[in-house]
Amino acid sequence: MRLSGVIHCERHNGLIVNRNFLDILGRNDLDTFDRIFEYPDGEVIKDIGIRTVTRIALNIDGEVRHFYLKRHYADKLWFPKRGSEFGGGEGLSQGLLEFENICRFRRANIATAVPVIAGQRMVQWPKAKSFVITEDFRPCVSLEELLETRPEFFLGVDSETRKGLLLREIAELARRMHESGLTHRDFNATHILVHYADESAPPAIALFDLQRVDQNKHFRFRWIIKSLAELNYSLPKTVFGLEDRQLLFLSYKNKSHPSLWDRFQMFWISRKTERIKRHTQKLMKRRDQLKDPLSTVREG
Numbered sequence: 001m002r003l004s005g006v007i008h009c010e011r012h013n014g015l016i017v018n019r020n021f022l023d024i025l026g027r028n029d030l031d032t033f034d035r036i037f038e039y040p041d042g043e044v045i046k047d048i049g050i051r052t053v054t055r056i057a058l059n060i061d062g063e064v065r066h067f068y069l070k071r072h073y074a075d076k077l078w079f080p081k082r083g084s085e086f087g088g089g090e091g092l093s094q095g096l097l098e099f100e101n102i103c104r105f106r107r108a109n110i111a112t113a114v115p116v117i118a119g120q121r122m123v124q125w126p127k128a129k130s131f132v133i134t135e136d137f138r139p140c141v142s143l144e145e146l147l148e149t150r151p152e153f154f155l156g157v158d159s160e161t162r163k164g165l166l167l168r169e170i171a172e173l174a175r176r177m178h179e180s181g182l183t184h185r186d187f188n189a190t191h192i193l194v195h196y197a198d199e200s201a202p203p204a205i206a207l208f209d210l211q212r213v214d215q216n217k218h219f220r221f222r223w224i225i226k227s228l229a230e231l232n233y234s235l236p237k238t239v240f241g242l243e244d245r246q247l248l249f250l251s252y253k254n255k256s257h258p259s260l261w262d263r264f265q266m267f268w269i270s271r272k273t274e275r276i277k278r279h280t281q282k283l284m285k286r287r288d289q290l291k292d293p294l295s296t297v298r299e300g
Contacts, residue, residue: 003111003112004110007103012031014033015033016099016117017031036117037119042069043056050073050074053068053070056069065136066135068135069132070095070132075130091126091128093120094130095118096120097211098210102115104213105213111206112206112207113135116133118133143189143192144188147235154166154239154240155239158200164247168202168247168251169203170205173207174224174228182215183220183226184210187207187226187227188233188234192206192207193205224252224265225265228269229269229275
């Protein structure tokens with residue numbers, strides 16, 4: 001599976017389809033909005049009410065291949081300032097928005113998932129229900145999952161070399177993304193995919209979950225701050241120390257030593273990281289209080 005490269009799409013039954021999957025979807029009776037949106041099978045990976053993600057299996061010429069079906073049940077339309085490749089004049093739903101973002105990233109040679117098909121249908125203006133299907137990106141796994149399931153991988157004798165190779169690849173991807181005029185607004189260990197074909201070599205790196213992408217170049221000077229701060233917060237301090245975080249920054253800048261301006265930016269990133277930490281802690285505390293309303297009374 002190629003995680004980068006241009007995707008050739010066309011409209012089919014009111015949907016946007018990757019041409020490579022037209023025949024596959026037709027043979028599996030998944031080429032209309034209703035058949036896909038009401039698809040009953042698969043393993044639910046995520047369910048937050050207004051959005052679900054389901055892993056589905058399709059039989060293709062005797063081979064089982066897996067895909068992710070993300071369904072949005074009533075999201076507000078998004079109206080791009082500079083027009084849209086797929087949205088026409090009616091605005092973009094979250095499903096079509098993610099499909100379009102994936103195509104933009106791949107055109108910029110930034111590795112991400114393979115988009116398959118997307119569609120939308122109005123519910124009540126300005127809300128629409130929509131979906132997007134992407135191909136399963138395994139054997140890639142999220143960096144977060146790798147850190148949780150194999151914490152020893154970045155500890156021990158070869159840890160410094162492995163961390164260095166990983167951080168340089170991530171920095172290169174982030175720099176290329178920003179130079180292309182794009183930024184993932186949730187640039188963290190959850191959304192970074194890694195694959196080690198050889199554990200002593202640099203891993204393959206990709207991004208996924210491209211709903212939240214920014215192209216506002218007026219604030220481009222802040223992209224490095226926000227992206228690296230979010231990544232810093234998501235990397236455990238027990239594994240990645242201060243020197244690792246400095247290596248990430250300097251690799252992004254393609255430098256071996258920081259200038260005065262670089263030092264200011266590193267300080268800015270550390271301050272932003274702390275703000276993200278405090279904000280996240282407040283959200284988690286509020287969520288816990290909603291689950292257990294008596295906790296506020298007990299604290300008082």
